[in-house]
Amino acid sequence: MSGSIRKYLVVFFKEAVDNLRDRRTLLTVLVFGPLFGPLFYTVMMGTVINRQVADLDQSYSIAVQGAERAPGLMDYLRQHNLSVAKAPDDPREAVKTGELDVVLIIPAAYPAAFSAGRPAGVQLVFDNSRDSARKNVGRVRAVLDDYAHSLGALRLLGRGVDPRAVAPIVVEDQDVSTPQSRAVLLLGMMPYFLLFAAILGAFYLAIDTTAGERERGSLEPLLITAVARSTLVLGKLSAVSLFSAVSLSIDIAALLWCQRLIPAAKVGISVDFTPANALATLLVCLPFCVFIAGLLSVVASFTKSYKEAQTWLSLIMLVPLIPVLGLVMFPMEPTWWMMLLPSMSQDVLITELIKGEALEPLFVALSVMSTLICGLGLAGLTVWLYSRERILG
Amino acid sequence: MIEVTDLRKSFGPVQAVRGVDFVAPDGRITGLLGPNGAGKSTTLRIISTVLRPGAGTVKVDGVDVASDGNQARLRLGVLPHLSGLYPRLTARENIRYYGELNGLSGLALTRRMDELMELLEIGDFADRPAKGFSQGQKLKVALARAMVHGPRNLVLDEPSNGLDVMATRALRALIRKLRDTGHCVLFSSHVMQEVAALCDSIVIIARGRIVAQGTPDELRRQTGETDLEEAFVKLCGAELAA
Numbered sequence: 001m002s003g004s005i006r007k008y009l010v011v012f013f014k015e016a017v018d019n020l021r022d023r024r025t026l027l028t029v030l031v032f033g034p035l036f037g038p039l040f041y042t043v044m045m046g047t048v049i050n051r052q053v054a055d056l057d058q059s060y061s062i063a064v065q066g067a068e069r070a071p072g073l074m075d076y077l078r079q080h081n082l083s084v085a086k087a088p089d090d091p092r093e094a095v096k097t098g099e100l101d102v103v104l105i106i107p108a109a110y111p112a113a114f115s116a117g118r119p120a121g122v123q124l125v126f127d128n129s130r131d132s133a134r135k136n137v138g139r140v141r142a143v144l145d146d147y148a149h150s151l152g153a154l155r156l157l158g159r160g161v162d163p164r165a166v167a168p169i170v171v172e173d174q175d176v177s178t179p180q181s182r183a184v185l186l187l188g189m190m191p192y193f194l195l196f197a198a199i200l201g202a203f204y205l206a207i208d209t210t211a212g213e214r215e216r217g218s219l220e221p222l223l224i225t226a227v228a229r230s231t232l233v234l235g236k237l238s239a240v241s242l243f244s245a246v247s248l249s250i251d252i253a254a255l256l257w258c259q260r261l262i263p264a265a266k267v268g269i270s271v272d273f274t275p276a277n278a279l280a281t282l283l284v285c286l287p288f289c290v291f292i293a294g295l296l297s298v299v300a301s302f303t304k305s306y307k308e309a310q311t312w313l314s315l316i317m318l319v320p321l322i323p324v325l326g327l328v329m330f331p332m333e334p335t336w337w338m339m340l341l342p343s344m345s346q347d348v349l350i351t352e353l354i355k356g357e358a359l360e361p362l363f364v365a366l367s368v369m370s371t372l373i374c375g376l377g378l379a380g381l382t383v384w385l386y387s388r389e390r391i392l393g
Numbered sequence: 394m395i396e397v398t399d400l401r402k403s404f405g406p407v408q409a410v411r412g413v414d415f416v417a418p419d420g421r422i423t424g425l426l427g428p429n430g431a432g433k434s435t436t437l438r439i440i441s442t443v444l445r446p447g448a449g450t451v452k453v454d455g456v457d458v459a460s461d462g463n464q465a466r467l468r469l470g471v472l473p474h475l476s477g478l479y480p481r482l483t484a485r486e487n488i489r490y491y492g493e494l495n496g497l498s499g500l501a502l503t504r505r506m507d508e509l510m511e512l513l514e515i516g517d518f519a520d521r522p523a524k525g526f527s528q529g530q531k532l533k534v535a536l537a538r539a540m541v542h543g544p545r546n547l548v549l550d551e552p553s554n555g556l557d558v559m560a561t562r563a564l565r566a567l568i569r570k571l572r573d574t575g576h577c578v579l580f581s582s583h584v585m586q587e588v589a590a591l592c593d594s595i596v597i598i599a600r601g602r603i604v605a606q607g608t609p610d611e612l613r614r615q616t617g618e619t620d621l622e623e624a625f626v627k628l629c630g631a632e633l634a635a
Contacts, residue, residue, distance in 0.1 A: 003496060010493040014482075021481040021522075217477030221538065224441050224473070225494040226466040389444050 007227050011235025015209055016242060025204040029243050033200030034251035037193025042258045062140055063087035063094070066106035070114070070122075073106070073147060080143045095125050101133035102126045102140055117155065191350040192324045194251055195343055198285060199292050199317045201247025202240050206296035209236040211309035220392055229386045233297075237379050240293035248285055252278050277353045284349045284364065287371035291342045292320065294378025301385045323347065339366035342374050394419050394577055395440060395546055400449035402435055409435040411601035412449070417579040419545065422572050424592035425581040428629055432601040433581040434474055437550050440579070441471040453546055467495065470544035472552055476535040480524040484515055484534045487523055488541055495542035502541075509537040513567070529560035536567070547571060549580035553587060565591055585622045599629040 019025045058081075065087035067074050074084050088094045091103035105123040113120035122144070126137045153163035213219045222232070256278045299316050303309040323344035332338075334352065339345040345367035352359055385391060395417040402410040410432045417423035427433050438444040440451050442462045451458045458465040478487050485506065492502045510516055513533040518526065523534065532552065540547070549568075553561050568591060572578055582588050588595055589609055596606040605612055605628045609621055616624040 006498075007494055007496075010490070014490050018479055018481050216480070217473075217475030218479060220438075220443060220473040221471065221476050221491075221535070222494075223443050224466055224469070224471045225491055226463045226496060226542075227494045228463070392443060 004228065004231050008231050008235045008238075011227070011232055012238045012242075015205070015236055015239035019205050019208055019239070019243065022204070022208070025208070025243075028204055029201045029247045030250060033203075033247040034197045034249075035254055037190070037197060037251060038254040038258045041189060041193065041255075042261050046261070059083055060136055060139065061085045062102065062104055063091065063100050064104045064106065065091055066108070066110070069106045069108070069110045073122075073144075076147045077143060080146075082140065082143060091125050095127055098127075098130065101130075101136040104140065104144075188328050188351070190255065190354060191347040192321060192328070194248060194255070194281070194285060194350060195288065195320060195324060195346060197251035198244045198248040198289050199296075199320065202244035202289070202292050202296050203313060203317065205240040205243045206293065206300050207306055207309040207313060209240060210297055210300040211303045212306050214392075215305045223386075223392070230383045233383045233386050234379065237290075237293050237297055237382065240297060241289045244289035244292055245286060248289060249282060252282050273354055273356075277356070280359070281350055281353050284353070284359075284367065285346050287368050287375060288320075288342060288346050290375035291371050291378065294375045294382065295320070297382050298378050298385065301382060301391070327351075334360075334363065336363070336366060339363050340370045342371040345371065394454055395423075395548075395579055396450075396452045397436070397440070398450045398452075400436065400439060400446055400451060402432075402439060402444065402447040409601055410439070410447075413598065413601070413603055415596045415603060415606055417546075417577050419577045420572060420575050421593040422568060422578045422580070422591055424588035424595045425579065425598060426585070426588045426595055426625065427581075427583065427598035429583055431598045431629075433583075433598060434550055436598070437471075437548055437579075437581055438473075441469060441473065441548055442466055443473075467542060468544050468546055470539040470542070470547045472532075472535055472539045472547075472549045474550040474554075476532075476539075478523040478526070478531055478534055478538075481522055483520050483522055484526075484530075484537075485510075485519045487534055488537045491538045492541040497542060505541060505543065506537075509540060512570075513537050514563075528555045529557065529563070532556060532560065532564065545575070546577040547579065549578070551581055551583070553582070553584070561587075585625050589621045597625065597628050604628045 060081070061083045062077065063085050064074070064077075067084055067086070077084055087103050087105070088100075091100070091105060094100045095103055103125040105125065107121060107123065110120045110122065124137070124141065124144070126133060128134075128137075152166070156163045156166065213222065223229070256273060256275060259273050296313055296316065299312050300309040303312055320343035323341055324347045327344065327347055334348045338348050345363075349359060349364065349367055397413055397415050400410055400413040401408070413432070413436055415423070425433050425436065435444065439446050440453070440458060442458050442465055446459055453465045453468045456465045456468060478484075479490070482490070488506055488509065489502065492498075492506065497505065510519055513536060515530075515533055515537060518530055523531070526534065536552075553564055556564065568578055568580070572593070580591075592609070594606065594608050595612060597604050597612070605615060607615065612624050612628075613619060613621060616627045618624040618627060
């Protein structure tokens with residue numbers, strides 16, 4: 001028995017060392033697999049957040065035509081951190097070309113109407129089709145609305161009317177999404193990237209230890225050594241699982257680090273991905289590494305060459321990602337049956353962890369058990385494949 | 394000693410081996426000779442335990458390959474037709490891996506490896522990755538790998554394929570040396586000259602059956618031909634015509 005364990009370790013270490021010397025495998029496991037997701041995510045999120053959120057602390061210079069006609073309004077704008085600039089001669093053209101986001105026009109009729117207490121028109125020139133201008137347009141409009149409301153209230157008071165009479169209905173916004181659950185929308189892609197890293201980590205090893213062995217002609221001499229086929233296969237699968245887990249760990253660590261780069265707080269999102277949650281994520285996903293090692297190895301065992309294996313695995317590796325993408329498109333409440341599907345169960349649990357919610361112990365147990373059972377089943381299938389004469393092709 | 398008794402093997406409807414009997418004794422070089430597709434590789438693969446016999450038995454030093462594969466494998470050193478090395482591992486690591494898989498470790502393994510690397514003159518390239526090895530170098534490492542656990546019986550499937558003249562000579566010298574130290578050497582070839590130059594006894598196989606066996610002299614006498622190649626053609630031709 002101890003002899004089998006020793007031989008198992010010999011196979012495991014040989015495959016690990018051998019594949020550590022392969023530059024393509026190493027780059028995939030250490031760099032491409034784990035870092036693509038977090039980098040992509042950080043850059044995209046940073047851009048989206050910065051565009052969507054008007055930074056109220058920052059002063060914005062608004063171009064105004066006819067500023068001298070409305071000194072009170074100009075003061076109000078300045079008080080709200082909007083500096084007043086002189087508008088170009090053709091404001092419409094300037095907005096059309098994108099030179100300015102928004103121009104405020106005070107018509108010549110404004111002072112007379114204003115003094116007489118009649119509605120005094122002003123014009124706001126903007127291009128509604130331009131997304132990047134929207135936050136500045138909204139900001140100016142909000143300040144103008146405020147000014148109009150407060151003046152109106154003052155005028156009513158001057159006539160002895162309670163301003164509340166013209167506000168029969170007050171709408172109060174109650175957004176029930178907590179900051180964490182809003183984070184889920186943003187972080188929805190994260191489980192996908194994590195599982196993708198685990199798959200890519202296993203990818204080349206699964207090929208090299210099976211189809212690669214056959215293509216090099218090293219499989220037959222290997223099978224003639226005094227090692228049980230099960231020992232051989234388990235040693236190989238363990239090495240594949242390890243590389244998958246390494247890639248996954250780097251991905252989680254990178255994600256943890258990237259959290260600090262994302263100005264999530266600006267949109268009122270608190271991302272609760274603490275080191276403790278990161279560790280929990282890793283533990284929850286480790287059975288998936290075993291599963292994916294088994295799945296890729298079984299498929300690669302049927303192929304005759306490295307190229308053929310690559311073709312098949314590129315297709316097969318998308319299969320575990322189908323439920324993940326499904327949940328992105330059709331979000332559902334977590335239920336127990338989801339825990340029976342490898343990849344879907346990890347997806348649900350990672351999402352909960354990112355939300356900062358406590359995990360249901362039963363769910364975790366179901367996920368770990370079902371994924372490990374599937375993984376061990378695939379390992380058993382691989383052992384069986386290697387016990388057949390036809391493994392030599 | 395390798396004893397093959399009434400060995401049969403079919404792949405679907407194809408009968409690759411149809412009743413093969415021979416004995417390859419210790420201290421002798423036995424050549425398995427036959428045209429392409431005669432069943433040589435299948436026979437050797439059954440002996441080396443990667444294929445199971447359809448019927449009949451193979452015993453290596455008295456151990457049945459079908460019922461006790463692991464014990465048989467420990468007594469066998471096999472150089473299969475395809476005998477690839479791990480290109481990213483050095484010669485030494487390639488050999489060590491097989492030593493460990495066959496249960497060797499520590500000082501015993503290191504000593505055995507040194508011994509083999511000296512015997513096969515591997516020293517010069519022992520610590521280079523196998524990627525850039527010549528055919529001759531690859532063969533030496535593959536042989537060392539097959540012999541690292543010190544088996545008494547060697548099975549070589551067309552070992553001289555792809556070797557140049559010098560490497561072939563070195564291989565023959567090595568095979569003779571192994572015979573002289575009491576090993577049982579069984580090797581296959583489809584090249585008459587090679588078998589004639591090397592073998593103490595020849596087993597001729599055609600269409601899955603043994604058509605003749607004996608020393609080169611016995612075969613010549615049996616067919617009445619002075620040239621061994623003519624004898625071979627006559628023996629195989631008779632079988633092919635039948």
